[in-house]
Amino acid sequence: MKIGVVTFPGSLDDRDAARAIRLAGGEPISLWHADSSIKKVDAVVLPGGFSYGDYLRCGAIAAQAPVMKNIIKKAGEGLPVLGICNGFQILVESHLLPGGLIRNEKQHFVCRDQKLRVENVDSAWTSGFQKGDEITIPLKNGEGGYIATDETLKMLEGEGLITFRYLEVNPNGSMNDIAGLRNERGNVVGLMPHPEHAVEPGFGPDSPVAMRSGVDGLRIFQSVLRSVISA
Amino acid sequence: MIIDTVDQSKIEAGKEQPWAALGLKEDEYNSIKEILGRRPTSSELAMYSVMWSEHCSYKSSKIYLRQFGEKVTPEMKKRLLVGMGENAGVVDIGEGLAVTFKVESHNHPSYIEPFQGAATGVGGIVRDILTMGARPIAVMDQLRFGAPEHPDTARVVHGVVDGISFYGNCLGLPNIGGETVFDKVYQGNPLVNALSIGALKHGDLKLAKADKAGDLVILFGARTGADGIGGVSVLASETFDADGPSRRPAVQVGDPFAEKVLIECCLELFAAGCVSGIQDLGGAGISCATSELASNGGKGMKVQLKKVLLRDESLTPEEILMSESQERMMAIVPKRHLRAFKKIVDRHEVEYSVLGKVINKDRLLIYWGEQEIVNVPPRTVAHDGPVYERPVRKPKWQAPLNAASVQAQGLYRANDNTTDLAAQFVQIISSPNQADKSYITGQFDRYVGGNTALAYPDGAGMIRVSEETGLGVALSTDANGRYCQLDPYQGARLALAEAYRNVATSGAKPIAVTNCLNFGSPENSGVMWQFKQATTGLADGCLELGIPVTGGNVSFYNQTGDVAIFPTPVVGVLGVIDDVARRIPSGWQDEGNNIYLLGITKDELDGSVWSEVIHDHLGGRPPAVDLEFEKRLAELLHGASLQGLVASATDLSEAGLAQALTESVLRFNMGARVWISELCERDGIDKTSALFSESTGRILVSVGREDDVKFVGLCDARNIPVLRIGVTDNTGELEIQDLATWKLDELRTSWVATLPELFG
Amino acid sequence: MPKIIVQVMPKQDLLDPQGKAVARALERSGHKAISAVRIGKRIELHYATTPTDSQLQEARKIAESFLSNGVIEDVVEVSIEQD
Amino acid sequence: MPKIIVQVMPKQDLLDPQGKAVARALERSGHKAISAVRIGKRIELHYATTPTDSQLQEARKIAESFLSNGVIEDVVEVSIEQD
Ligand SMILES: Nc1ncnc2c1ncn2[C@@H]1O[C@H](COP(=O)(O)OP(=O)(O)O)[C@@H](O)[C@H]1O
């Protein structure tokens, strides 16, 4: 199972996404922003970071990259695509997901172990969860406030397209506590928190069992491996 | 544009030159003329003035820094692949791997423009690490601000924290620790120190030298603009006047995105073997890079300055030489590798320009078109600057200050009643310096890279270097300006001891030291005395502990008007751990564990947090340090962690046992029952000391019942005093018998609320 | 140098947390007459020579498609500035 | 609602990383005529009624002292806009 991880100039968590894919049992394939080819991968991860320094708008410049043309096209044909943090911003700027992401309500970067509720499990990236599962994965962003028009919000809620919601603390002022979304087809998912940083005991968020040992994020990557096999 | 050429300097020999405005002293100007046998051209004058500034030449500190190289045993040098003098020291950590680390100040720029000052401080230190051929893997920051309630403090705090967050996060470097201190002495002169650490394979080491004639000199990265011109000489070497800086220089603006691209680009260039030498451009820009590369390589260089890619076409040659535009590097590239070089930089869309080449002649020759504007021996610019032995005198106020101890002032015994003590406990742990720092650290990415084993709120940062074996390093930095004001010799050793203990507490073995020495004006004999004492204390301490200083940085002129900051030598200790999975947590997570206090508690409250917060007092002498004992403690912890005997460990330092208990219970919300009467009896102290004394050589350890006997045996065998003072329990409370019981939630609320209330 | 100035604002009916924060700060410091603050961007595009009509058209397109995100922002002005 | 529009730009001499990144992106997508890009802020201060002269004066002061950072930015315009 080959999962591509795109590196844009300024991508930061690309190595981490690759590690997560490996730990989940997949084979990470690195993709370069300036190539249009996506090398016959079975799924794509747009990793976190500050592509192009987050300048202009987060994800706006990256959304114009040659590799994105192909990804947008293939996503339309059902290729599973996950956007994490900056990757989510790129998905939004590419109009693969609706709405926008703006500066955090408190105006500064937030890094915390974030509790989430899994709201929808009918997507390529969430099928390994039970609806209502509560998970903890790190969140770290400066511009993670999700906004959309009332109409869009109604549509998202009505059609169950919200995949993750913040629990206990809404860290960035996101509307309706939205932490992650899927498209209608369920192959494209974007979320602000970083599942790839909760995959290896010792290097993740604190868990009740031991410090820094939460691995809830792994299930996102395992989900896609399963859904690709069964597809 | 009028160009002052070498020919011109001979014709117009008597021309008046603004050497004083550039920060040079008359005798320094005269020695430049002596070296050249003529007056310098204006470009040469610019170069000498920045390179001979205090910041670049270490002219006042050099004679003391030598101790770090001299007070070493052959044993201490064993792990040192590169010692002091290079951009950063490099230490062998085994398995063919090495790390390089260094801390640097960006104090003055961070007062003028806190955001950009702090941001470019991070950028600068990361380039230093990169220059050694290493991949930067983490950062830390040591911050000292003015009084929390002062109207200007919030401006500086917000700017500095935002700046570090902006730059460090965008580079993708996890922030694994630091310090945050508030004290009115830093009001007009905050300290912003930044540390970076990088990892490399032994064979990947790069040095800043141009040692083969014919190799190309290439400037790459960002374009050169008017940023920070004169920043080095004027900013770092001139005292701030009370009526504000009149010659406010252009600030430097950081572009972390450009630096991130530059890092990846450089690492590819290194891997491809394209460069034979590399130097980052920081203070003094091209002046520094060209002269140092040539001087280090024992060669000369011929450079065409018109080839420099500019952001602003109106820059003069002097300005181009002095510009401190960020995110630039200078590489020495053998001609045959130019194509490979070009391919890599193009892939990253990094601009470059071949400025010239290395020559077999002891001259740095710089041209502006046809005109020769610099013709100097590179060594005289880079390495043979002036060296001063400045007057040193113990300040007159020192003796009275030392006499004004807590005891002498009658502050001590008055308060040893339980109600007061319980209130003091809460007041102290929620005071700005002791309170939770997550308001600040929560703005830094500690996860990126996926190798962070320890970070906030643990006493040391720890990062995995090898994903295959788990080999990693731990780092802690410490400084206590109050102790140093009381006794700079002892203060430096205390900082060393604390950083050392923090690293040991994490389960790592301390192996190397870096430092950033923040002091007032070297032209003041009292400051120079403090400097001499502190460096001597640090060098002696390192020798006693058997760990070498691998590098560091000096920041002088930290003062407002005539008033210097407290001497603030920041000491960083690096440790190695063969598997980060073995690290020791710093808080209590399991119920029913025994709590042991290692070490002896004495009546040591002078200079303490207690004396500051409760009595607003500073006087007396700082706590004693026994480095031999610290070493034994470290060995004990190391042994215990190898056997998996300790469940957690927290060192005692500022605010003593009170702080350690608070942090231990709040880490995972695990309560405890604690008794201190036995401790008071055994050590002959009262409760105030038991709770708040800052005696060194103490660690709080929790041990599972099953490991009790073994652990106590281990302590006994090493002759380390050990006393059971409590047990963890899941009641949601911290109870100190015969004193008070707090709900953890309440304690947390007080501890957490302080900084957000002040700055949030 | 001749420029085209593009001005972009967050959409009226969407949150502007930065503007809100500034408004609050202004209120705290006694500027009660200011009822709200919104913060957008001023983007200067520099040209070597005075932009032609077709360049202005092109700039308008860039402004709509790239310099702003139509989902959350509006382009409020695109104009030529000489100086 | 009547507004005062404050426009702030990064100082000429200083690096504008954001503008640089956008200029590059425009160049990559073929907009060669644009030689440089600089990005600043457009800040709208809303008022219930048309700002008086003294309010405009006050806004100018706020623009210089609070809405911009004089060390690295310049206020390029403060003007009243009705609509
Ligand atoms: N400015 C900062 N940046 C990053 N980490 C910080 C900063 N200030 C404090 N910390 C972290 O907060 C924690 C507590 O700091 P401190 O009380 O100085 O620790 P210790 O007493 O163990 O040396 C540590 O994990 C330290 O690294």
Ligand SMILES: [Mg+2]
């Ligand atoms: Mg400390």
